[in-house]
Amino acid sequence: MIAKAPTAANDNPRHSSLRAVLQDWAPRLVLAPSFLLIVVFVYGFNLWTLFLSFTNAKAFTSTKLIGLANYQKMWTWTFETDPPSNWYTALINMGLFGGLYVGFCLALGLGLAILLDQKIRGEGVLRPIYLYPLALSFIVTGTAWKLFLDPRIGLEKAVHDWGWTSFHFDWVVNPSMMIYCVAIAGVWQTSGFVMAMFLAGLRGVDSEILKAAQIDGASAFQTYRRIVIPIIRPVFFSALIILAHMAIKSYDLVISVTGKNPGGAAELPSTFMYSYTFTRNQMAVGSTSAVIMLATIAAIMVPYLYSELKEKAR
Amino acid sequence: MSAADLVVSGPSREPTRHSLTTRIVIYGLLIVFALVYIVPLVVMVNTSLKPLDEVTGGNMFALPQHLTFQPWVRAWGEARIGVSETAGIAGYFANSIRMVVPAVLISTVLGALNGYVLTKWRFPGHALVFGLMLFACFIPFQSVIIPMAVILGMLGHIGNELRDATGWSLGFGNPTVNLVIVHVIYGLGFTTLFFRNYYEAFPTELVRAAMMDGAGFFQIFRRILLPNSTPIIIVTVIYQFTNIWNDFLFGSTFAAGDSSPMTVALNNLVNTSTGVTEYNVNIAAAIIAAGPTLFVYIVGGRYFVRGLMAGAVKG
Numbered sequence: 002m003i004a005k006a007p008t009a010a011n012d013n014p015r016h017s018s019l020r021a022v023l024q025d026w027a028p029r030l031v032l033a034p035s036f037l038l039i040v041v042f043v044y045g046f047n048l049w050t051l052f053l054s055f056t057n058a059k060a061f062t063s064t065k066l067i068g069l070a071n072y073q074k075m076w077t078w079t080f081e082t083d084p085p086s087n088w089y090t091a092l093i094n095m096g097l098f099g100g101l102y103v104g105f106c107l108a109l110g111l112g113l114a115i116l117l118d119q120k121i122r123g124e125g126v127l128r129p130i131y132l133y134p135l136a137l138s139f140i141v142t143g144t145a146w147k148l149f150l151d152p153r154i155g156l157e158k159a160v161h162d163w164g165w166t167s168f169h170f171d172w173v174v175n176p177s178m179m180i181y182c183v184a185i186a187g188v189w190q191t192s193g194f195v196m197a198m199f200l201a202g203l204r205g206v207d208s209e210i211l212k213a214a215q216i217d218g219a220s221a222f223q224t225y226r227r228i229v230i231p232i233i234r235p236v237f238f239s240a241l242i243i244l245a246h247m248a249i250k251s252y253d254l255v256i257s258v259t260g261k262n263p264g265g266a267a268e269l270p271s272t273f274m275y276s277y278t279f280t281r282n283q284m285a286v287g288s289t290s291a292v293i294m295l296a297t298i299a300a301i302m303v304p305y306l307y308s309e310l311k312e313k314a315r
Numbered sequence: 316m317s318a319a320d321l322v323v324s325g326p327s328r329e330p331t332r333h334s335l336t337t338r339i340v341i342y343g344l345l346i347v348f349a350l351v352y353i354v355p356l357v358v359m360v361n362t363s364l365k366p367l368d369e370v371t372g373g374n375m376f377a378l379p380q381h382l383t384f385q386p387w388v389r390a391w392g393e394a395r396i397g398v399s400e401t402a403g404i405a406g407y408f409a410n411s412i413r414m415v416v417p418a419v420l421i422s423t424v425l426g427a428l429n430g431y432v433l434t435k436w437r438f439p440g441h442a443l444v445f446g447l448m449l450f451a452c453f454i455p456f457q458s459v460i461i462p463m464a465v466i467l468g469m470l471g472h473i474g475n476e477l478r479d480a481t482g483w484s485l486g487f488g489n490p491t492v493n494l495v496i497v498h499v500i501y502g503l504g505f506t507t508l509f510f511r512n513y514y515e516a517f518p519t520e521l522v523r524a525a526m527m528d529g530a531g532f533f534q535i536f537r538r539i540l541l542p543n544s545t546p547i548i549i550v551t552v553i554y555q556f557t558n559i560w561n562d563f564l565f566g567s568t569f570a571a572g573d574s575s576p577m578t579v580a581l582n583n584l585v586n587t588s589t590g591v592t593e594y595n596v597n598i599a600a601a602i603i604a605a606g607p608t609l610f611v612y613i614v615g616g617r618y619f620v621r622g623l624m625a626g627a628v629k630g
Contacts (some may be wrong), residue, residue, distance in 0.1 A: 027532035028436035031428045035503050036444055042500045043451040046462040053461060062465055109348075116345050119333065129616055130349045133356075135623065136612035138561035140578045141605040144585050145359050148375075148594060155375055162374040193352065194623055201624065221333075250455050253563040253578070261586050274457040279568070288461060295458040302453045310446060 047295060053288035060282040071289040087276075088290070091268040094180045098269065099248040101184040102191070106244050107237070109188065110195025115225060117196070118203045128200075131193040139190065143257025146186040147173055173258065176266030183258045183267055187251065195240050202236035203229065242305045246298050270294050363387060363599035370594045386595035390584075390603060394596050397572075397583035404600050406573065407580035411560060411607075413491050414576055418498035419555045425499070426506020426551060427544065431536050433507070434514040435522050445511060452504035452626075459501075460568050467493045467569055490574035497569060498559045505558075506551050509625050513547040514540065546618070553615050554622035557608045577604045 054071055056063045078088035085093075113131060117124055134142065149155045150173035160168040172178035206229055214224045230237075252271040259267045265276070270290055278287030333341065358375055363386050365379040373380075392403035433445050467488075474488030486492040517540065525535045566576040575583070581604045585597045612619050 024531050028432040029438060031532075032432045032444070035425050035429050035507065036448065038500050039448050039451045039503060042463070043454060043459065044447070046459040047454065049462040050458045062461070113345075113348060116341050119341050121341060121345065127345055127349050129612075130352050132616070132620065133609065133612055134352060136557060136608045136619065137605050138563065138578050138608070140561075140563050140582050141601045144581065144597060144601045145355055147585075148362065148598060149355060149358065154371055154594060159374045159376050162377075189352070189355070197620055197624065246453055252457075256563070257582055257585070261582075271455070271457055278461060284461060291455070291457040291461070294455045298453060298455055299450075302450065306446065306449055306453075310442065310449075 050288045050291050050295075053285055054292045056285050058284035058288065060284065062284065067285075071285050074286065075289055075293070087265050087268055087273055090265060091270050091273040091290075094267060094269050095249070098180050098184050098187070098251070099245065101181070102187045102248050102251075103241065103244045105184070105188040106192045106195045107240060109192040110240065111199050111230075113192070113196040114199035114203055117200055128197075131196055133193070134190045135194050137190065139251075139253035140257045142186050142190045143183075143254050146182065146189070147258050147260065150182050150185070176264060179259045179267040180255075183251075183255050186258050187248075187254055190254075191244070191247065195244065198236055198240050198243075199233065202233035206232050239305075242301055245301055249294060249298055359598050359602055362595055363390075363602055365595055367591070367593055367595055386593070386599040387603075389593070389596045390600035394584055394593070394600065395587065395590075396580050397587055404577065404580050404584065404603060407575055407577045408603065410491060410570075410574060410580075411577040414494045414498070415556060415559045418495045418502065418559050419552055421495070422499045422502040422506045422555055423548065423551045425503060426508075427510045427541075427548070428536070429503070429507040430510025430512075430514045431540055433511045434517070435519060435535075435540075436532070445507070448504045448507050450504075451501070452508065456501065456564050460564070463497060464568065467497075490570035493569050494565060494576065497565050498555075498562065501565075502555050502558065505626060506555065509547055509551045509554070509622070510544075512625060513544070517543065546621075549615060549618045550622045550625065553611055553618050554626060556611060557619070557622075560608050 053062060055066050055068060057065050057067045075088055078086035079092065081089055117128065152171040152174065157168060157170045173182045210228060211224060214228050250271065251269060255262055255267050255269055255272055262268065262272050274287050274290040277283045362370055362375060364382055366381055366383050369380060391405050394403055433441055471488030474484035477487060478484040521539055522535055525539055561578060563578045566579045570576060581600050584600050
């Protein structure tokens with residue numbers, strides 16, 4: 002790789018020295034605005050939010066430091082179960098939603114990828130169908146699923162029309178079950194993406210290895226369980242990380258599936274942060290929850306990105 | 316071959332031989348899942364073409380008995396959204412267009428230049444710079460929206476003072492301009508990542524040869540890299556377009572009322588609590604909101620998948 006600006010251009014008599022200096026600095030001058038924007042608006046703002054989490058900011062920002070009081074408050078809320086605090090609900094829902102979302106996306110994604118990889122006809126038709134939900138906004142997905150799952154006009158009604166009148170499915174209007182509907186919509190939207198990741202992994206497996214396994218008499222199931230899946234373990238890992246970070250950032254989907262999260266029934270850390278900051282006028286508490294979200298994502302993403310970059314450099 | 320090419324191109328290796336029963340099971344499962352993914356879209360279109368009494372009184376899978384385009388007309392130009400005086404989603408659709416076009420163009424151009432510098436004009440510390448830009452892709456936006464709101468509020472004040480003094484606000488405080496700024500900044504990480512990974516594989520010898528011939532920094536970019544960048548430009552534009560068009564968090568935080576983008580207006584329309592819920596109109600509006608990104612997906616599916624895979628870093 003080229004380490005520095007070229008000397009050939011500088012030696013050229015046609016170029017004035019000012020121009021040569023500019024040429025020397027052009028790369029850095031071009032990169033600098035973007036880098037500065039990111040340093041200020043990402044890292045500076047993260048620090049600002051961190052600072053706010055140590056203040057008593059209410060409706061407006063504040064510079065009055067109150068130490069770790071906000072963190073202590075959140076820590077107490079974490080164990081406040083009777084009645085459950087909003088933060089406790091947010092954490093429980095995060096576990097439920099995150100677990101179901103990540104688990105089902107991985108299972109469905111791998112299953113579909115394996116099925117698609119059996120040299121089937123019509124892959125070119127099926128694959129785009131599995132993937133198109135990714136082009137939709139979570140708000141659109143949420144709006145649609147809210148309608149399908151609405152017992153008055155959606156699935157329950159349709160099943161009743163078909164004759165199964167005792168069928169009951171009202172999760173989307175039942176506060177204690179709403180979070181599962183968010184997970185259903187989320188899995189529907191994202192599983193195709195995980196399928197694509199696994200399919201790329203499967204297609205990258207050396208066919209010689211598979212042939213050898215076949216010759217040795219391994220069944221298709223054994224081949225996948227013992228040979229293929231261990232080989233594509235890195236894909237599992239990537240998918241897991243990407244899904245976990247998407248689950249933590251989920252916000253739009255909760256708002257749209259539940260209809261603005263009535264009574265905080267489907268509270269997640271993201272909605273908690275938003276409502277405490279912008280509607281409950283407890284900006285410092287909102288900032289504290291934002292810092293906790295950021296720290297969680299950093300704990301997941303930083304080691305992953307680091308290993309990805311290391312791998313690339315090799 | 317990139318990861319996405321492996322997905323998009325057909326299988327190259329020998330198939331495992333399956334019995335007829337196994338093949339029936341495989342096709343059966345694949346078709347069942349295809350239905351799971353496609354039926355919601357079909358039901359949406361179906362619902363949007365029915366009069367309201369058929370939606371509330373009938374089966375969502377039943378075809379319309381009285382086919383009507385009225386819900387689409389109402390969604391586009393008549394429906395009341397929140398407390399806004401403006402009728403229909405047409406204005407919000409236009410807001411989204413005004414926001415997405417400059418944001419995509421600016422972030423793509425900057426990403427291309429950054430990727431060029433980070434691969435062909437490396438300087439000490441380039442890896443750290445890239446690493447910091449990369450992590451910026453994945454932060455939860457909750458950790459930046461409060462400071463952003465403060466800064467945009469300040470820009471708004473500047474805009475008001477400018478308008479008082481000169482009659483023009485020069486875009487300061489304009490919600491669409493604000494959203495463009497926000498989307499450019501938080502999209503830079505991804506656009507830089509895309510171009511950096513693409514240019515990494517671009518032969519450095521060509522760049523070096525051009526330097527020997529006396530070509531400068533921008534000349535090399537314009538004459539050598541740019542003409543060979545069409546695929547990655549398409550990937551980046553599609554990725555950014557989809558992400559920015561579909562954004563809700565920034566739109567709902569930094570633009571209110573009549574200046575909201577499409578996603579925010581759709582959410583307000585659906586959750587308007589006054590009067591009868593016009594499900595068919597809501598769904599028509601949802602389809603209109605999904606239209607542009609679906610269109611891009613259908614036209615450029617291959618590039619869309621490449622962007623997704625590159626966005627997952629592996630690729």
